[in-house]
Amino acid sequence: MNRYLQNRERLLTSSRPLPDFEVLGSQGPWLHCAGGTRIFDGSSGLLCTNVGQSSPKVHARIEKQFFRYSFGGAAVVQPHIQTELTDRLCTAVGRPDDSVALTTCGTLGVEVAVGLARNITRVRDKKQRGDILTSNMSYHGMSALTLALAGNHARRPRPEDALGLGPAFPAPYPPTHAHEGRGCDASCADEIMKEIDSRGAENVAAVLIEPVNGTTGGAFVPPDGYLRRVSELCRERDVLVIHDEVLTGIWRTGTPLASRHWDGCEPDMVILSKGLGAGYTGVGAVLVSPEIAPWIRHEDADPLPAMGTMATHPLMAAACLGVLDELEAIDFTAFEARGERLGQAMKSLNGVGPVQDIRGLGFLYGVEVARGQLWPVMKATEEQGVFFYPFTGAGEPKSEGIVVAPPLISTDEDIEFLITALSGALEAVG
Numbered sequence: 094m095n096r097y098l099q100n101r102e103r104l105l106t107s108s109r110p111l112p113d114f115e116v117l118g119s120q121g122p123w124l125h126c127a128g129g130t131r132i133f134d135g136s137s138g139l140l141c142t143n144v145g146q147s148s149p150k151v152h153a154r155i156e157k158q159f160f161r162y163s164f165g166g167a168a169v170v171q172p173h174i175q176t177e178l179t180d181r182l183c184t185a186v187g188r189p190d191d192s193v194a195l196t197t198c199g200t201l202g203v204e205v206a207v208g209l210a211r212n213i214t215r216v217r218d219k220k221q222r223g224d225i226l227t228s229n230m231s232y233h234g235m236s237a238l239t240l241a242l243a244g245n246h247a248r249r250p251r252p253e254d255a256l257g258l259g260p261a262f263p264a265p266y267p268p269t270h271a272h273e274g275r276g277c278d279a280s281c282a283d284e285i286m287k288e289i290d291s292r293g294a295e296n297v298a299a300v301l302i303e304p305v306n307g308t309t310g311g312a313f314v315p316p317d318g319y320l321r322r323v324s325e326l327c328r329e330r331d332v333l334v335i336h337d338e339v340l341t342g343i344w345r346t347g348t349p350l351a352s353r354h355w356d357g358c359e360p361d362m363v364i365l366s367k368g369l370g371a372g373y374t375g376v377g378a379v380l381v382s383p384e385i386a387p388w389i390r391h392e393d394a395d396p397l398p399a400m401g402t403m404a405t406h407p408l409m410a411a412a413c414l415g416v417l418d419e420l421e422a423i424d425f426t427a428f429e430a431r432g433e434r435l436g437q438a439m440k441s442l443n444g445v446g447p448v449q450d451i452r453g454l455g456f457l458y459g460v461e462v463a464r465g466q467l468w469p470v471m472k473a474t475e476e477q478g479v480f481f482y483p484f485t486g487a488g489e490p491k492s493e494g495i496v497v498a499p500p501l502i503s504t505d506e507d508i509e510f511l512i513t514a515l516s517g518a519l520e521a522v523g
């Protein structure tokens with residue numbers, strides 16, 4: 094075995110076949126490879142490099158902060174750069190009066206949101222237990238708690254390791270109800286209501302939900318009215334609603350938050366991560382609405398779960414500010430037009446070659462292919478010069494497919510390149 098392979102095996106990481114290209118440089122959505130070829134990053138890395146790579150704006154922000162001071166948690170020095178970030182972020186996503194907890198990744202954002210929801214509902218409503226309800230087609234992170242809570246079948250811990258937890262309600266997407274021979278609509282939310290009522294609302298702190306499905310299932314979009322009904326049912330029962338927008342937040346679906354595609358479903362808390370750090374830094378941000386945030390500071394409240402050595406790292410905040418600088422520079426009229434163009438093209442690929450279904454919104458689509466065709470499709474798209482990330486399938490037998498999610502700073506030409514390459518690859522696989 095040569096030395097490179099030995100070293101590669103030492104790195105304990107993805108169990109999926111690793112792509113073959115060796116990247117020597119990058120610019121925006123393009124990866125420049127050994128041998129002079131280039132690859133278009135069709136899934137924004139792991140759905141995170143939303144403003145592309147090698148951004149001068151992000152670089153400038155990090156460099157400036159680096160030479161001011163490279164470490165200084167909020168408990169050590171005045172958190173100026175962190176508050177600059179939280180102000181900019183809350184305004185950018187249209188929740189200007191929220192409080193914000195910062196973390197180092199999406200998983201910890203979910204952990205903190207769970208802790209905050211339990212603290213708030215205990216002190217506000219004197220809840221007995223702090224149950225958190227999630228769907229059977231969800232992913233909320235890789236810690237023991239978040240894996241135990243979520244429904245991603247490929248990552249579920251063994252029952253004996255699942256802390257007695259598991260997903261609590263069916264997701265409102267076709268694979269869930271296919272065996273009952275019915276489709277999904279807003280009334281699927283009633284399944285959450287039944288679960289809350291059977292546990293007793295006094296035992297439930299929050300419903301934790303991805304407003305648009307991410308990589309578990311492959312970008313399913315909820316039926317109109319579903320998220321609103323979830324919010325109404327929870328509000329009637331004093332149960333909080335937490336939207337996990339780790340993947341969908343920060344314009345991935347075309348809007349600042351994915352929930353903005355519908356009315357009446359603004360959550361009590363929202364978790365952001367991937368698009369905020371945009372691959373330049375690990376980060377998580379939990380936004381807490383002004384209606385409930387005061388309970389966190391109540392004298393009877395439990396300790397704040399939002400602490401950690403690196404939680405408010407200044408270089409992390411600087412990188413995120415650079416990402417917001419990049420996003421602010423986007424021409425949003427052209428951006429919306431590109432999202433529409435991508436959506437139309439995706440629709441037109443439905444049924445081409447091995448494609449079974451395509452769903453999604455804005456700059457996030459799941460392309461489901463016939464069983465056994467995932468790796469041939471990935472190989473064919475790489476030959477056409479585009480990298481796509483696979484999603485974890487759902488239903489029985491499990492579906493399979495790729496996620497189409499180009500960086501948000503892609504140009505018209507980039508999007509056309511992606512569309513041509515993808516359709517060429519799908520036709521080639523046949």
Ligand SMILES: Cc1ncc(COP(=O)(O)O)c(C=O)c1O
Binds near residue numbers: 198200201203338
């Ligand atoms: C919806 C969702 N929640 C949480 C996470 C966990 O985030 P991280 O990998 O940054 O810990 C992910 C990661 O893919 C995700 O897609």
